[in-house]
Amino acid sequence: MALLSAGLLPGVLLAADALALVLLAPLVPVLAPLGLVGVWLEATLRLPVLAVAAWLLAPRHPSRATAAAVTVATTPAVFGTFQHLLGQPGAGPGLLATAPAWLGVAHAAAALALLAWAAPPVPGGVSETPGDVPKSPGTVWRTLALTWEERKVLGAALLCLVLAIVARLCKNLSLRLFSHLVHQDLDFFQGTPAAELLAQFSLEVPRVCMSVPMGANQLLRSLVMAVVVGTFMVGLAPGLALLALLEVPFGIATHRIQSARKQALQQSMMEASARTAAGVQESVAAIETIRIYSAEKEEEEQHRCNLAKELKLKEQMELELAFFTLVHRVLQLFIRVLVLFRSHQQLRDGYITPGVLVTFLLYQDRIGSHVQVLLYGFNEFLTNAAAGQKIWEYLDRKPTGSLGGTREPPELQGHVTFQKVSFTYPGNPEHPVLKDVTFEVRSGEVTALAGPNGSGKSTAVALLERLRDPGSGTVLLDGIPLPEYEHQYLHRKVVLVEQDPLLFSGTIRENVVLGLEHCKESELQEAATAAGAMDFIQGLEQGWDTEVGEHGGRLAAGERRRVALARALLRRPAVLILDEALDDGDEGAAQRWVRAGLAQTVLVVSHRPRVLDAADRLVVLGHGAVVETGTPAELRERCGAYSRLLLGGDSTGQPEAPRLGSEKGAASGRR
Ligand SMILES: Nc1ncnc2c1ncn2[C@@H]1O[C@H](COP(=O)(O)OP(=O)(O)OP(=O)(O)O)[C@@H](O)[C@H]1O
Numbered sequence: 001m002a003l004l005s006a007g008l009l010p011g012v013l014l015a016a017d018a019l020a021l022v023l024l025a026p027l028v029p030v031l032a033p034l035g036l037v038g039v040w041l042e043a044t045l046r047l048p049v050l051a052v053a054a055w056l057l058a059p060r061h062p063s064r065a066t067a068a069a070v071t072v073a074t075t076p077a078v079f080g081t082f083q084h085l086l087g088q089p090g091a092g093p094g095l096l097a098t099a100p101a102w103l104g105v106a107h108a109a110a111a112l113a114l115l116a117w118a119a120p121p122v123p124g125g126v127s128e129t130p131g132d133v134p135k136s137p138g139t140v141w142r143t144l145a146l147t148w149e150e151r152k153v154l155g156a157a158l159l160c161l162v163l164a165i166v167a168r169l170c171k172n173l174s175l176r177l178f179s180h181l182v183h184q185d186l187d188f189f190q191g192t193p194a195a196e197l198l199a200q201f202s203l204e205v206p207r208v209c210m211s212v213p214m215g216a217n218q219l220l221r222s223l224v225m226a227v228v229v230g231t232f233m234v235g236l237a238p239g240l241a242l243l244a245l246l247e248v249p250f251g252i253a254t255h256r257i258q259s260a261r262k263q264a265l266q267q268s269m270m271e272a273s274a275r276t277a278a279g280v281q282e283s284v285a286a287i288e289t290i291r292i293y294s295a296e297k298e299e300e301e302q303h304r305c306n307l308a309k310e311l312k313l314k315e316q317m318e319l320e321l322a323f324f325t326l327v328h329r330v331l332q333l334f335i336r337v338l339v340l341f342r343s344h345q346q347l348r349d350g351y352i353t354p355g356v357l358v359t360f361l362l363y364q365d366r367i368g369s370h371v372q373v374l375l376y377g378f379n380e381f382l383t384n385a386a387a388g389q390k391i392w393e394y395l396d397r398k399p400t401g402s403l404g405g406t407r408e409p410p411e412l413q414g415h416v417t418f419q420k421v422s423f424t425y426p427g428n429p430e431h432p433v434l435k436d437v438t439f440e441v442r443s444g445e446v447t448a449l450a451g452p453n454g455s456g457k458s459t460a461v462a463l464l465e466r467l468r469d470p471g472s473g474t475v476l477l478d479g480i481p482l483p484e485y486e487h488q489y490l491h492r493k494v495v496l497v498e499q500d501p502l503l504f505s506g507t508i509r510e511n512v513v514l515g516l517e518h519c520k521e522s523e524l525q526e527a528a529t530a531a532g533a534m535d536f537i538q539g540l541e542q543g544w545d546t547e548v549g550e551h552g553g554r555l556a557a558g559e560r561r562r563v564a565l566a567r568a569l570l571r572r573p574a575v576l577i578l579d580e581a582l583d584d585g586d587e588g589a590a591q592r593w594v595r596a597g598l599a600q601t602v603l604v605v606s607h608r609p610r611v612l613d614a615a616d617r618l619v620v621l622g623h624g625a626v627v628e629t630g631t632p633a634e635l636r637e638r639c640g641a642y643s644r645l646l647l648g649g650d651s652t653g654q655p656e657a658p659r660l661g662s663e664k665g666a667a668s669g670r671r
Helices: 002-034 036-057 062-087 099-119 139-147 151-181 187-190 194-236 238-244 247-285 286-292 295-347 354-387 388-395 456-465 489-491 508-513 523-531 534-538 557-570 587-597 609-614 630-640 641-647
Strands: 416-424 430-443 448-451 472-477 493-497 575-579 602-606 617-622 625-630
Touching: 002 036, 002 062, 002 099, 002 472, 036 062, 036 617, 062 151, 151 194, 151 388, 187 194, 194 354, 194 388, 238 354, 247 286, 247 354, 286 295, 286 493, 295 354, 416 456, 416 489, 416 557, 430 456, 430 472, 430 625, 448 587, 456 575, 456 602, 472 489, 489 493, 489 575, 508 523, 508 557, 523 534, 523 557, 557 602, 587 602, 609 641, 617 641, 625 630, 625 641, 630 641
Parallel strands: 448 602, 448 617, 493 575, 575 602
Antiparallel strands: 416 430, 416 472, 617 625
């Protein structure tokens, strides 16, 4: 019978809940944006309807009715909260009204709970009486006493739970931070040392994650003990207890000052450590330049200087810790002397007995240690939480430029238009790099972008690759502004090969194929042959399966470039951009690729006269503006900017000087 009624109750509740959700439907637009708060509000609003239904159905079993109503109302909200706290980045709780499938799950859980509750007791157990309520008043305490015997297992289980939560928190925070960082704009990475970002992942994320569960665990235990012991003390001798508890406000005051100082010093310490690590990283990356310019001594000096700053901060932190510990101990001693003095008076006047005094002093000692843990623990908790300040700053940082385009046309002509484009780097707002630039890169042609150093050629390429967005004006592909294209689609169709391209650790084959599924061997061979990479690949002992090493370091610069060209041509891009990627002798290559259909349009950036002369059309930039356009023959005849450029230093046909990011800044720029 009990089983029947236990089965009936969830069924009626399900109907009442469905009715409640229909009534709440108009509130969904208001509750949905509130996230977690909205989910709990929804649960609170459903609860009265469910409670009334349950009570009407089971008036003689109010405890069972309340339990059923509360279980059904809160299960989805509790689950949503855990999902939000422990789930994948972006996983958030949803309203029950927007996910009605949850209704069934919640009610099934409640039904199971009620059936288990109503199931007959096992043989030998206490038989159910008609009153339902257990008659033995000591049952709960006896159960608790039994539980207490299992405290070690319980403690170990709790510890495992805390450790599991720490591990999950670390993984989720690290994932969330990483997925946020990879969407940041380039200026963010230029302004933030890589070592600082590494430190966030390897040191700060684990520290922040440990601080919450561990700190909460420790603080909660000490708080409970302090309150209990404090209550006993007040019960024993209220006047003395108030005097002894003076330690708390004084302790809080000194710890607040100490905490503020510690946080500031810790922040400086973190910055100093990141500076030292960044220095080491930069020196290792630029070791060849350091050797060439025999700058080892300077580097050593710089490193010594960074270490000295770090050490000084560490010493200051330790000094301040010693000072504040001393202040705290003196305060503690002063209050204990006061308590002893007063207790002596009370003993003399007969207000307290010697037994009470001894007990009181023992309690005072006990509470002292718990207050210490509370104050230091809270201080540590705040400091660790403050260490995460940078992490929250990064997470709050919104990337500029939208990646939300949706267009993915099946065919592209590869016609590029720069329409009155102006651009200024945020790091140098006084210096406009492109000024009202308008030019076209026609489909089926090879267009070369020429101009002296610093005239804005690479910046124009960065805008076409959408590494940056123009300040004003538009860059169009087949007449459609670039931001309207879907992000991955655009980067499959517009492909850039640079002078010194980056290869990934792995084989040559893996580097050329790079995520392109269902690629035929014949297409691979065709792309490699067109890129001029076939000869050197066949000459290698392991051919296509040769490991290229970290960043392709086991290949020569020219070989790396040819592998990157093969990778680009395999994708048959609508627009192929070659930024100083063609050597002398390659000048006819771009036209051949266009004719063979390996690329629809090619934009070449070069300083090499032979490469420029081989283009179908030229766009000459000077100080960020277009100064000439036309075919190479027309421009030569005109004897204008292009001819002057050919006569200048860059027209020698010699390889260009090392670019920013390779040698510049290695030994000089940093300082
Ligand atoms: N990240 C940056 N922040 C600030 N200014 C920059 C940045 N990158 C480039 N510039 C400046 O923009 C201008 C144009 O640089 P860009 O690299 O586009 O020229 P370029 O024509 O490609 O030169 P080169 O032929 O030497 O490669 C230069 O004055 C350069 O100093």
